[in-house]
Amino acid sequence: MADEIGLDLVEIAPEANPPVCKIMDFGKYKYEIAQKAREARQNQTHIVVKEVRLTPKIENHDYETKRNAIVKFLKGGDKVKITMKFRGREQTRPELGFKLLQRLAEDVAEVAFVEFAPKQEGRNMTMVLGPTKKKTEAVAEQKAARAAKEKAALEAAEEK
Template structure:
């Protein structure tokens, strides 16, 4: 039998590809038990519909894996790739995504539609500090009684606040009515938390540890 069609040669090369067993979450190599597949090459080139034996042979010749990327297609779509590298990069992206989600803190700042200038400046200062620290801010306008018939007051106030803090953040979610309240979400500009740390170091000087190590 030709070695490319020998399931033992494929199993020995690919199920323990590059030093360890491959996860069975996705069908790969000889686990792809269909007569033919729509094949995508290692450089994302469209090869077309081929027999699964031929697809396995091409993957083996390239020292790569045959990975089923669209099992519900007819025929299934398979791609020739380094599955170990693919899994590693996917795991890295998932960890980075979780880390970003954990780092994103949403603060809330509440205002009244007829707020006076002094209170507005105080509340705006809080919003600026939150944004500088890298946190998102949910701004809530609380309407009472007849104020609910004047939603334009809330819109104008939120637009004013968004413009006033534009150096520190941007409007991620525009103003919208939420029951008796009106809300808007502000997000910090990219790198805001890092800039805040740099500014703090400049203002306070190096830490005791840094000074002792100098």
């Protein structure tokens, strides 16, 4: 019957009694499966972990710069790993680094949550922050903001 129609006979369930077969265009079926897999790959998000390094003796302006970079990463939907590096005698005072990481977590609390609390590992203390928004939401929000900015620029150009 399949040869008469010009299609393929595909065995669906060989373990069933009797085995189940279906008449279909197998090439088209394989193509549709490949398309669905490609679309699924495009829609999946890749979570990136960005790393920022600090020292306990960081100056205020440098701290603000690092904090702004962390906020930018988090708004982009990426996770941020903050590494506090202790050198020399700084290793005897890990509580200073812990306090600084706690302060940083409080400063970025509106865009992030603490995924892994500060933990001492040899000369380094690490903490991981996760974004409150998902990456897909963040990307969509950035696209909308970019489109609004371009629209405003076009309107300003038309007025001139």
